[in-house]
């Protein structure tokens with residue numbers, strides 16, 4: 288049996304408390320101090336990937352590499368999205384140089400590649416950099432639909 292993932296330390300943007308967040312298929316991570324939803328941003332490798340994408344909210348996987356300029360450009364935009372939609376999505380970053388098996392599995396030929404996963408299945412993908420407003424326009428309707436679906440189930 289593989290040991291449980293040690294998780295990720297996420298600092299609360301509201302009260303600055305450092306929270307250790309482990310992958311969980313249920314619920315959303317909240318700050319232990321102020322109880323607000325945390326911006327759920329984690330880095331995954333091949334070993335932990337399946338546990339990280341099992342989540343109660345849509346998971347946006349960011350496939351990137353250090354040599355990719357556009358990837359570095361959208362990385363802070365994606366983190367802002369995770370903060371904007373705290374409690375509604377999870378951002379999982381995957382370095383394709385370190386995780387070639389995941390790059391193959393998701394056919395990450397062209398990066399940055401964003402793959403949106405719901406209930407473990409890919410539901411949408413976006414290739415290439417884009418301005419923040421375009422990324423919001425792409426993801427917001429999907430998050431709203433997922434939220435409505437969860438409320439009605």
Ligand SMILES: [Zn+2]
Nearest residue numbers: 299302318321
């Ligand atoms: Zn807090």
